[in-house]
Amino acid sequence: MRTVLVTGPGGAGRTTVAAATALAAARTGHRVLVLSTDPADTLGAALGTTTGAEPAEAAPGLWAARTDSGAHFRAELLALQESAGSALDLLGANRLAAEELTELPGSEQFALLRALRACGEARGTAEAYDLVVVDLPPLHAALAALALPEQLRRYLRRLLPPERQAARALRPMLAQLAGVPMPAQWLYETAARRDGELAAVEALLADPGTSVRLVAEPGPAAADALRTARTGLALFGLDVESVTANRILPRDSPDTWLATLAAQQHKCLAEWTEEYGAGRPAAPVREVRHLGGDPRGPGDLDALGADGALAVGPVRADTADPRRVEDRIAQDGFLVWHLPLPGAVKEELGLVRRGDELVLDAGPFRRILPLPSALRRCDVSGAGLTGGVLKVRFTPDPGLWPKTT
Numbered sequence: 001m002r003t004v005l006v007t008g009p010g011g012a013g014r015t016t017v018a019a020a021t022a023l024a025a026a027r028t029g030h031r032v033l034v035l036s037t038d039p040a041d042t043l044g045a046a047l048g049t050t051t052g053a054e055p056a057e058a059a060p061g062l063w064a065a066r067t068d069s070g071a072h073f074r075a076e077l078l079a080l081q082e083s084a085g086s087a088l089d090l091l092g093a094n095r096l097a098a099e100e101l102t103e104l105p106g107s108e109q110f111a112l113l114r115a116l117r118a119c120g121e122a123r124g125t126a127e128a129y130d131l132v133v134v135d136l137p138p139l140h141a142a143l144a145a146l147a148l149p150e151q152l153r154r155y156l157r158r159l160l161p162p163e164r165q166a167a168r169a170l171r172p173m174l175a176q177l178a179g180v181p182m183p184a185q186w187l188y189e190t191a192a193r194r195d196g197e198l199a200a201v202e203a204l205l206a207d208p209g210t211s212v213r214l215v216a217e218p219g220p221a222a223a224d225a226l227r228t229a230r231t232g233l234a235l236f237g238l239d240v241e242s243v244t245a246n247r248i249l250p251r252d253s254p255d256t257w258l259a260t261l262a263a264q265q266h267k268c269l270a271e272w273t274e275e276y277g278a279g280r281p282a283a284p285v286r287e288v289r290h291l292g293g294d295p296r297g298p299g300d301l302d303a304l305g306a307d308g309a310l311a312v313g314p315v316r317a318d319t320a321d322p323r324r325v326e327d328r329i330a331q332d333g334f335l336v337w338h339l340p341l342p343g344a345v346k347e348e349l350g351l352v353r354r355g356d357e358l359v360l361d362a363g364p365f366r367r368i369l370p371l372p373s374a375l376r377r378c379d380v381s382g383a384g385l386t387g388g389v390l391k392v393r394f395t396p397d398p399g400l401w402p403k404t405t
Contacts, residue, residue, distance in 0.1 A: 001123045001209060004241065004312055005146070007136040008215035009225045013246045016295050017215045017288065017310065018135035019046040019064075023298060024305035025312055026061035030130040033119070034058075036066040037112050037137055048297030059298055063129070069111035073103040076110070083190060108137070109145040113201050120204035131312060139229045143365065146205060147236050149198040154368065156198075160191040209315050211241035214283075218245050218268035226272075227343040230283075232365040234340050240283040243276050244310070245269055247290040286310070335394045337375060342388040349390065353380045358392070377401050 006018040015036060022034035033055055036043035043066055044051040047058045053071065055063040078098060081088065088095070115134075122128045136142035204210060212233055216222035226243065233240055248269075249262040269285060276283040286309040295301055304310065341349075341362055350361030356376045358369045378394035378401075385391075 001119075001128050002131045002312060002315065003119065003134065003204060003207070003210040004131065005134045005136055005142070005210070005212045005238075006215060007139055007142040007212065007229070008244075008246075009217075009222055010138040012216045012222065014138075014215040015042045015135045016046045016301070016304070017213070017244050017246060018133050019043060020288075020295070020301040020304040021213070021310045021312065022062055022064075022131070022133040023047075023059060023301045024310045025131045025133075026059055027302070029061065031061055032131045032133065033063045033065070033129040034133045034135065035115055035119075036064075036135040037108060037115075038066065038135065039069070039108075041066065043135060046295060046301065067108070067111040067115050069108040070103045072111040072114055073107040074098050074101045077101060080190075109141075109148055112136075112145050113149060113198070116204055117197055117200045120200050120207075139225055139232075140364075143229065143232045143236070146238065147365075147367070149201040149205070150236070150367075153195055153198045153202070156191050156195050160188060205238065211239045213241050213244055215244045215246055217247050218265040218272070220268070223268060223271065227275075228363055230276075231341055231343040231362050234342055235360065235362050235365050235367050240276075241313070243272060243283055243285045244288055245272065245285055246288045248287045249290050333395065334381060335375065335378060335396070337372070337392045337394065339369075339390040339392065340388060341385070341390050344385060344388065344390065346385050349385065351380070351383055351390075351392065360390075 004021065006014050006021065008014040008017075015038065018036070019034055022032045026032045034043065034047075036051065041051055043064060047064055049056075049058045049064070051058070051064045051066050053065060053068040055065040058064040077096070078101075081095060112134075119129075119132045137145070214226055214229060216226055230240055245265075249258060249265055251262055251266065253259050253262060269287065272285045276285055288304050288309050291300060291303060295304060339360070344362050348361075348363045350359075352359040354368075356371050358371055358380075360367050360369060375394050378396050380392060381395040382393040383390060384393075
């Protein structure tokens, strides 16, 4: 199964591109699901139909759906309330009813994670789709949602360590000795279940068949947004499949005003082609022409993908982890950890060693990376950004590194 995550600056037409991408794949005989996270039915408007929480066939071979964050929030909160029923009753709490629940900020992200997990769990089954196209929120919100599984799993491991579950048989005795109540078993079971669910989403995002398609309308503001997004995606290990330059104006318009706008677009396109097409891995820039109005219905979507610009290619052959450790102990006495960060700016990078983890800041993004086992026995001795790759140098700690004879 291939998964294509579509995002871009707000107003760039990412929903239309996602719908056209899915329809183009369905036209070639694939079984495709297009999923939107927009509370408004912008996906349905592009497809010329209405979409709901359950997938419905929008065209031959194409199913469409959108996440219902409100329903997901209510179901999750009611389930949590039921699991913690004994503790709530002990505290004299008044139970909340479904009809009085209104979703809180952040519920959209959790609904998206649930939908991604369902897609991942369907892989290899009769219900699996050949391609899943996900219309994500705008760039910053999309990156926050995609980084969430790893962040939440780290919090769960720190706050409720799995190894503590081994002592559950001793919990009553420990409570008497300590004089404080021990965490209830349901809490550990809930944490373990949530960890498994988040791990499934992480596995889907890390799968070689998952990639990101960036959508933007050529211009200076979009160029800055894409550069920042590419750095953030690389920081979290996500592959940019391609950059879709949307709403491209014709080059040969006799209208002076339109010709000026088209010249600005094509100048930006040339810069994008040089920047993204030559990167490692390369992210080709694909042009989608302006139809002269908002695309509506399968006919317009077919026109957008008529030249193959929205086709989804095969899984890349080069799926090796680009984050590698270069062993140079024999020559220079140190190791180098390569961390690809295309588009990163030296002045916006931050690097801190904290125990067995590396806290890495790249612009507005932060990721906490566990160190490979070999590097845990080393000290950070330097770092440098070269060609879009951050190279962190480690020097072995003599007190921890095996001695050679």
